[in-house]
Amino acid sequence: MATTSSASGVLRGYVLPALLLFALPVFGLWFTGYASNWFDERIRSAISQQVMQDRELDEVQRKEVLEVYSTFSAVDACMSTDEERAGFRASFGDGCTDAMQFGWAYRGALGLVLLGLASALIALLCGLAAFISRPIQYLSFVVGWNLLRIATALQVIGQGALAVWLSYWVTAVLTQRYSVKLILAVGVMAAAAAFMVVVAIFRRPPMDFEVEAEVVEESKAPELWAHVRKLCQRLQTPPPDHLLAGIDANFFVTESDIRVGERTLKGRTLFVSLALLRLLERREAEAVLAHEMGHLLGGDTGHGKRLAPMLARFGQYLEALHEGGLTRPVYYFMLSYRGLFELSLGRSRRTSELAADRLAASVTSGRDVAHSLVKVGAYANFRDRVEAALFNRDEQHQSVAIAQRVAHGFAEYAQSEALQGDLHGSVTPHPFDSHPPLSARLENVGVKLSPDDMGQMLVEPVTSSWAEAFEDADGIEARLWGAYESRFSKAHDVALAYRYAPSNDEERAHVERYFPPMTFEAKEEGHEVRLTFAEVHCEEWAAPVHLNEVTTATTEDRMFKKYLDLVLNGTGATRGKVSICLNKLKDSEALLAAFGHYLGRHRASKEHQQSAERDAA
Structure with a gap:
């Protein structure tokens, strides 16, 4: 049942949207065929009329001429270079120009369909090849990414040109008229889409990986550095170049460049969590360190470093396709390829994680690995619970x-039913990889732990911790927690400004701290606009409009002036629609930006209040 549901989700989420790549070209093929027949019928009708009116022809000759033209195709004749049809082309004159447009449009649409099929084949082959091995995974992505970005860029340009052509001919053929505005609008969209895609192909995204931590030199933790070097010597892999200490709920190792404050670290970097080290016995922490060194030994970090820039550029390219309007069908196609590649990447990463766990078990023991996994998972889940509860408070x-709060409440959490719910299928947090579930990792190292075993393990006091090996562990934690909690508190305050209705003076003051009353001066007296978190008022109006009354807000050009139109729901004193003439303001862009911001806050607050009422019911 789960497999069927998963397959159905993949079909709906990836395969069917990817087929939109062919929508416009296939429509172009159909329409050019339809338009060619329409054009041929007009030509045959005109020829038939001329033949019937030609008094120099007898009935037999008329019949012969009409039979010749009965299967005649103006498009084929005009596109042909045969001398036999030169007379036809000469007789058509300017009419051949239109006929040739249909012919070239057909060829262009067919070319886009064939390019799409070739792209689909490349995506499928490269995506499947990525499952074979890690070297082939990298090679397949290099080939797939470079070929598909060129192919899809050509699709964007080709489909844009086809869309512009269709914007004229579809209306011309079907309604005998055309819209200049429609042609210009589609042309602008096509040009913008092509520009965005070309720029995205050549733009290099920033590759800064910023970590909130402190660099620990060897003199500040000599015992730990010595242990890591000894471990790497045993595993026959070069040791890390840098050691970072932080408070995140994970450990990791990377060969990518890392920015820590004003410094950029290059080479191999090991990150350790002081918060977790205090929870782990030394042997358990050593199992974690052996696991991370296993990633260095297995080439996981090097593979990730090579892939990271291309994955980042791919992500940037997807973003451009998503925002490009006419590029959306191409976006869904490339998203499908990315999804297929991510499946192979996820599988190889899970395989690497399990291999690193087995290596760690051989260096320490399966029990140490299992205990470290449970403790890290439990701490991460409980910390998430604490932070979520704090952030959700109103x-x-x-x-x-x-x-x-985490330190004082962890023991109670360890004995609760919530622990088992969190750990069942739990995945260890990590900045680079998607780890296998906890149950699979425990089975991988040959350890079975009952719920009681897990709970007991988590409340047992730690007898010896590697956190003690740091010269200034308390100071590092205090500084990092101080910075983190300050940011958390500020983010929560901003969230409250979006949640409050407000219902009292204190809440009102808090909202106005982030959404203060604003006045937008007019070029002439009598057109000033005032905006608060609750309402907007233009001096031209009879009364202010509460933001709760606004159903839609749009801008529109009328009589060479730009207006902000507000459609109202009729619950207030004002009915129907009100408008603000933006040309009368000194800074209309500032008003539009602020109004969108304030209206968004009001709607977020309303949604939050309704959600709270539903939860309370």
Whole structure:
């Protein structure tokens, strides 16, 4: 049942949207055929009329001429270079120009269909090849990405040109008229789409990976550095060049460049969590370190470093396709290829994680690996719960004190039913990889732990921790937690400004701190606009409009002037629609930006209040 559901989800989410790549070219093929027949009928009708009116022809000759033209194709004749049809082309004159347009449009649409089929074949072959091995995975992505970005760029340009051509001929053929505005609009969209895609192909995204941590030199943790070097010597892999200490709920190793404050670290970097080290016995922490060094030994970090720039450029390219309007069908196609590649990448990463776990078990023990996995997973889940509960509260915090709340509440959480629910299928957080579920990792190292075993393990006091090996572990944690909790508190305050209705003076003051009353001056007296978190008022109006009354807000050009039109729901004093003439304001763009911001806040607040009422019911 789950497999069927998964297959159905892939079909709906990836395969069917990817077929939109062929929508416009296939329509172009159909329409050019239809238009060619329409054009031929007009030509045959005109020829038939001329033949019937030609008094120099007798009935037999008329019949012969009409039979010749009965299967005649103006498009074929005009596109042909045969001398036999030169007379036809000469007799058509300017009419051949239109006929040739249909012929070239047909060829262009057919070319786009064939290019799409070739692209689909490349995507499928490269995507499947990525499952074979890691070297082939990298090679297949290099080939797939480079070929498909060129092919899809050609699709964008080709489909844009086809869309412009169709914007004229579809209306001309079907309604005997055309719209200049439609042609210009489609032309602008096609040009913008092509520009965005070409720019995205050549733009290099920033590759900064910023980590909030402190660099720990060897003199600040000599015992830990010595242990890591000894471990790497045993595994026969070069040791890390840098050691970072932080408070995130994970450990990781990478060969990518990392930015820490003002410094950029190059080479191999090991990140350790002081918060987790305090929870782990030394042997358990050593199992984690052996696991991370296993990634260095297995080439996982090097593989990730090579792939990262291309994946980042691919992501940037997808974003451009998504935002390009006419490029959306191409976006869905490329998203499908990315999805297929991510499946292979996820499988290889899970294989690497399990291999690193087995290596760690051989260096320490399966029990140490299992205990470290449970402790890391439990801590990460409980910390997420604490932070979510704090952030979801609808009142300001005097002090968030996340570190203290986690430390004081962890033992109770470890004995609760919530622990087992969180750990069942739990995935260890990691900045680079998607790890296998906890159950699979425990089975991989040959350890079975009952719920009681897990709970007991988590509340047992730690006898010896590698956190003690740091010269200034307390200071590092205090500085990092202070910065993190400050950002958390500020983000929560901003969220409250979006949640409050407000219902009292204190909440009103908080909302106005982030959404203060604003006045937008007019070029002439009598057109000033005032905006608050609750309402908008233009001096030309009889009364202010509460934001709760606004159904839609759009801009429109009328009589060479630009207006902000507000459609109202009729619950207030004002009915129907009100407008603000933006040309009368000194800074209309500032009003549009602010109004969108304030209206978004009001709607977010309304949605939050309704959600709270539903939860309380």
